[in-house]
């Protein structure tokens with residue numbers, strides 16, 4: 357957390373942005389709906405006391421569960437100290453990290469009583485796991501998160517999976533995902549060779565996710581996380597290319613652009629994502645999310661929650677969703693939101709409204 361002058365400065369900035377009106381003269385601050393929604397309808401998570409700041413960020417003073425109290429400061433260390441309140445490279449890397457930590461889980465290995473992976477934080481503990489080629493690009497976020505478990509005397513799995521949830525929320529449009537605390541230290545070295553390869557056939561990929569416990573529908577929701585992603589190692593000549601044209605927001609444009617017959621300028625499409633969008637076994641579930649922000653927000657949140665609990669006994673955990681900031685709702689930020697005609701598949705977001713919303717709802721971390 358920064359000093360108290362930051363929110364005051366942010367407030368003044370929002371006021372200033374409100375004065376510099378866009379061509380249509382609409383106000384820039386997001387409507388009240390941006391703060392009201394809760395998990396399950398694509399909106400925010402925390403419904404606790406926000407200290408009266410109106411920023412939608414619950415404070416420890418309003419904590420409901422004593423177990424969750426230390427997690428307000430850990431939330432701030434990640435959202436402020438690492439993400440600076442924004443959907444930048446550390447936030448997107450943390451979402452991928454959450455998948456790479458959990459995605460080594462295998463029902464088949466579990467049934468055979470063999471060493472297994474899962475959402476245990478092993479990526480923060482085993483110095484070799486992050487060096488595997490599958491995990492290229494995750495070294496930086498691992499080194500940023502690694503000190504936190506010792507610093508706050510908590511488990512690496514809880515830190516890593518909170519970081520994944522906050523990575524989604526750092527991206528405007530990202531839904532709140534139920535957040536649990538109490539994972540134990542990792543038991544095994546995560547098995548190698550279980551993370552998906554973008555060049556594998558669709559059947560190989562859907563089978564691998566089935567072995568993690570995911571349906572095709574859940575997989576189609578999860579790969580939407582690429583909405584906020586970039587590639588660095590699939591095509592070195594095009595490193596840093598985003599997967600859609602709106603990489604700093606958590607929208608469904610990824611689904612329509614990946615399926616389109618033409619490639620959006622400056623973007624890079626993963627072969628596996630393009631295949632999912634057309635394959636006979638995946639296309640129906642893929643299409644559920646084309647142009648459907650609310651559907652996707654709900655289903656993504658549920659699938660990500662499940663991912664964050666792979667191989668973990670949920671009955672031993674405490675629900676600390678109360679610590680999460682409100683989600684930033686994109687509906688209130690669209691340039692077309694005031695038009696009465698048919699809504700476009702992918703509404704265009706007004707950059708000035710977007711920045712005003714970030715200044716308002718992420719103020720203490722910027």
Ligand code: HEM
Pocket residue numbers: 445448449451452455492493552553554555561578579581582584585586587588589590591626628
């Ligand atoms: C079939 C399944 C998947 C495949 C084949 C796949 C593959 C990839 C590849 C190749 C990259 C680019 C890495 C690089 O070159 O830097 C990437 C990035 C990313 N993936 Fe996936 N992925 C899959 C599923 C997922 C899931 C389930 C999630 C999370 C829920 C996820 C989140 C991300 C994110 C956020 C990035 C961007 C990371 C960044 O920009 O730093 N992916 N993925």
